[in-house]
Amino acid sequence: MKGNKRSIGFTHAWNGIKEVARTERNFRIHLLATLLVFAAGIVFKLTVTEWLIIVLAVGLVLVAEITNTAIEKMMDYLKPGLHPSAKVIKDIAAGAVLVAAVTSLILGILIFLPKLYSIF
Numbered sequence: 001m002k003g004n005k006r007s008i009g010f011t012h013a014w015n016g017i018k019e020v021a022r023t024e025r026n027f028r029i030h031l032l033a034t035l036l037v038f039a040a041g042i043v044f045k046l047t048v049t050e051w052l053i054i055v056l057a058v059g060l061v062l063v064a065e066i067t068n069t070a071i072e073k074m075m076d077y078l079k080p081g082l083h084p085s086a087k088v089i090k091d092i093a094a095g096a097v098l099v100a101a102v103t104s105l106i107l108g109i110l111i112f113l114p115k116l117y118s119i120f
């Protein structure tokens, strides 16, 4: 048999992430932003505590985006046509992404702004 139960579970999870990356432009933008933030972290030599905050902030946004996509796809599967309840559910899921993104933006500003300020 090819692979054990755990590796098969990982394969399903990886397939899920690939599906989100393939279908969701916002997720691809967040992945690009993640790379840029990590590059900036290396350039500015972040402390361990700062890295902890940045990694958590980035993870928060990616998890929110993946969850939002799962909810959107579930709604499209369960209720393919337009429906007020589908709208409310999707809007709430999108709201979670917005909250995560704004939180991460604030954390990023608090960490990187003083470093940028000290350069100029």
Ligand SMILES: Nc1ncnc2c1ncn2[C@@H]1O[C@H](COP(=O)(O)OP(=O)(O)OP(=O)(O)O)[C@@H](O)[C@H]1O
Pocket: 026, 068, 072, 079, 080, 081, 082, 083, 084, 086, 087, 088, 090, 091, 094
């Ligand atoms: N079945 C539906 N019934 C009513 N309104 C809907 C429905 N599907 C989507 N909408 C509205 O369109 C918005 C965008 O939904 P869509 O499924 O197109 O997600 P998206 O374009 O991938 O957006 P996001 O940026 O949140 O990922 C929803 O937040 C909702 O307001």
